[in-house]
Amino acid sequence: MYVIHNRTRWDFSIDLRRTPSSDMLSEEDQHITLAAGSACLICRRRKRRCDADRPTCGPCRKTQRSSQCVYDFSPSEWLEVKALTARVSELKQDIRAIKDTRKTLAMRSIMPSSSSGDTSTLPLNLIGRRREYVIAARPGPLDGPASLKDPFVGLLKQKDMLRNIRDPLIDIFLKYQKLYFPAHWDISRFRFLYNLPPSHQESFHPALLDALCLIGSIHGPASLKHYERLFYARLQISLYDCLANVDRLLDFVRASALAAVYCFIKFRIIEGQSRISAISHFAMACGLHNIDTYDFASCNLPLMGAPRNLTHLGDMIHTWWGLFCVDRIASVLSGVPPVIDAPYERNITTVWPCAFEEYADSSAARMSYSSISSLSSSDRDPQAGYDNVYAFRAKSFAMYYRAVSLASSFKGGLNVSAEARIALSATSVLTDAMALYRQRVCPIFGSTQNEVDHDSILILSIFKAYGASILLLHIFDQDTEAYQLRFDIARACARLAAEICLININLLNMTVWSSSHGILHTKSWSGSSTKPLHLGIPRTQLLFNPT
Numbered sequence: 001m002y003v004i005h006n007r008t009r010w011d012f013s014i015d016l017r018r019t020p021s022s023d024m025l026s027e028e029d030q031h032i033t034l035a036a037g038s039a040c041l042i043c044r045r046r047k048r049r050c051d052a053d054r055p056t057c058g059p060c061r062k063t064q065r066s067s068q069c070v071y072d073f074s075p076s077e078w079l080e081v082k083a084l085t086a087r088v089s090e091l092k093q094d095i096r097a098i099k100d101t102r103k104t105l106a107m108r109s110i111m112p113s114s115s116s117g118d119t120s121t122l123p124l125n126l127i128g129r130r131r132e133y134v135i136a137a138r139p140g141p142l143d144g145p146a147s148l149k150d151p152f153v154g155l156l157k158q159k160d161m162l163r164n165i166r167d168p169l170i171d172i173f174l175k176y177q178k179l180y181f182p183a184h185w186d187i188s189r190f191r192f193l194y195n196l197p198p199s200h201q202e203s204f205h206p207a208l209l210d211a212l213c214l215i216g217s218i219h220g221p222a223s224l225k226h227y228e229r230l231f232y233a234r235l236q237i238s239l240y241d242c243l244a245n246v247d248r249l250l251d252f253v254r255a256s257a258l259a260a261v262y263c264f265i266k267f268r269i270i271e272g273q274s275r276i277s278a279i280s281h282f283a284m285a286c287g288l289h290n291i292d293t294y295d296f297a298s299c300n301l302p303l304m305g306a307p308r309n310l311t312h313l314g315d316m317i318h319t320w321w322g323l324f325c326v327d328r329i330a331s332v333l334s335g336v337p338p339v340i341d342a343p344y345e346r347n348i349t350t351v352w353p354c355a356f357e358e359y360a361d362s363s364a365a366r367m368s369y370s371s372i373s374s375l376s377s378s379d380r381d382p383q384a385g386y387d388n389v390y391a392f393r394a395k396s397f398a399m400y401y402r403a404v405s406l407a408s409s410f411k412g413g414l415n416v417s418a419e420a421r422i423a424l425s426a427t428s429v430l431t432d433a434m435a436l437y438r439q440r441v442c443p444i445f446g447s448t449q450n451e452v453d454h455d456s457i458l459i460l461s462i463f464k465a466y467g468a469s470i471l472l473l474h475i476f477d478q479d480t481e482a483y484q485l486r487f488d489i490a491r492a493c494a495r496l497a498a499e500i501c502l503i504n505i506n507l508l509n510m511t512v513w514s515s516s517h518g519i520l521h522t523k524s525w526s527g528s529s530t531k532p533l534h535l536g537i538p539r540t541q542l543l544f545n546p547t
């Protein structure tokens with residue numbers, strides 16, 4: 001509200017918002033008197049009359065200083081600005097306290113766990129008042145780097161782990177590598193690649209070595225278990241580095257699969273399922289599911305490129321089928337559909353894996369093509385070279401999940417007898433091939449130390465085939481022959497388990513028990529001997545030792 005003094009004797013008040021702007025009146029007709037502090041800063045500094053028009057006053061418009069025309073705050077506005085400034089300072093202080101807290105918690109996550117009630121190292125005071133923070137003091141001139149106070153900090157930042165820590169953990173992993181399908185090597189070749197300098201193109205990526213050390217810390221003594229959290233933290237960093245630089249992506253796939261297996265071992269099912277889902281999709285994007293030739297020069301995979309030699313191509317094939325088996329195990333244990341489900345399975349053309357020595361001497365290149373499509377018929381594989389424990393494992397896992405899927409559909413009321421007969425016939429051929437292989441290669445399990453891993457994989461494949469047969473025969477539960485065959489298989493399985501326990505209990509893989517519930521359920525009931533019906537499957541093909 002402005003008071004305009006006219007040259008007449010009368011004074012009146014005018015609301016300038018309802019009248020023309022003051023610059024429209026001549027200076028001889030009017031002059032303006034403003035309240036103290038209402039003029040703009042430019043007019044106040046130049047000590048000239050100001051009409052206090054907003055956003056730009058008349059004198060500033062006339063002198064073309066519109067961009068410099070600003071006003072000081074009113075007393076009420078000053079109070080608001082002061083309150084906002086104090087609030088900003090408080091928020092900055094909170095942010096610094098939260099950053100200090102996150103750093104402290106990150107350091108504690110890779111160190112051995114301490115007592116749950118210890119909050120002395122936290123800069124954020126969570127006890128007492130709700131918004132009370134304790135700001136960490138700045139380091140003094142005599143304080144050294146954090147890596148000297150806590151060795152885990154330095155080990156976390158190093159790209160290559162110290163050999164005196166890594167070597168014993170790697171040795172422990174190699175002792176238990178039969179349990180971890182995506183990471184199988186010939187021991188002599190693994191040692192050769194492990195000792196290569198880090199700059200060599202065939203050396204292992206740090207992400208894979210961190211994953212192996214992580215698994216080794218699980219099975220190691222108490223003195224090495226403290227490194228478990230360290231290697232898990234290192235693994236996250238090295239996986240990111242591997243993918244960001246597109247560096248040795250095959251090692252990225254194997255390391256990520258081992259990280260998923262680690263989560264399943266720790267009963268972190270959701271995290272494990274998420275990891276195996278992501279890495280399975282990534283492996284298919286890289287083309288690992290479409291390796292249909294042994295001509296490594298013409299096998300150019302997306303992202304990964306062409307393999308260096310036949311041995312490198314064999315590593316890719318083994319990695320894919322190991323990932324396939326882990327996906328099947330995760331699905332059965334968690335009850336979640338697999339990532340590589342039926343539509344994706346029909347698109348798999350990768351050949352069955354061979355023994356490692358067959359890649360080294362190039363004998364694998366002379367084998368005929370055979371893949372998962374061969375399990376849709378009862379014919380034998382055209383080439384006996386695929387009768388090896390690695391191919392048996394992949395086939396048995398494929399048939400076991402197929403049996404689980406068909407049994408679930410049967411319980412849901414669907415008629416799957418035709419598909420079940422085909423699957424049962426293919427499983428019968430598989431069990432017969434494993435029986436002949438055992439008689440030829442290892443009639444006595446665990447006869448030598450070098451055959452422990454080999455025999456363990458064969459035993460796992462046998463139990464999976466047994467479990468698949470029992471699940472499929474359950475679909476024909478109304479047939480007396482099917483019931484009797486279920487009982488005979490369960491009896492042969494129990495006899496095999498007793499034989500293994502007498503020789504070496506370590507030959508039993510932990511995943512054997514995922515298929516044992518059907519066997520034990522069948523073994524707990526005795527069948528009556530009645531006239532058998534004809535399913536078209538010889539009983540001796542389903543049993544290793546029918547007597």
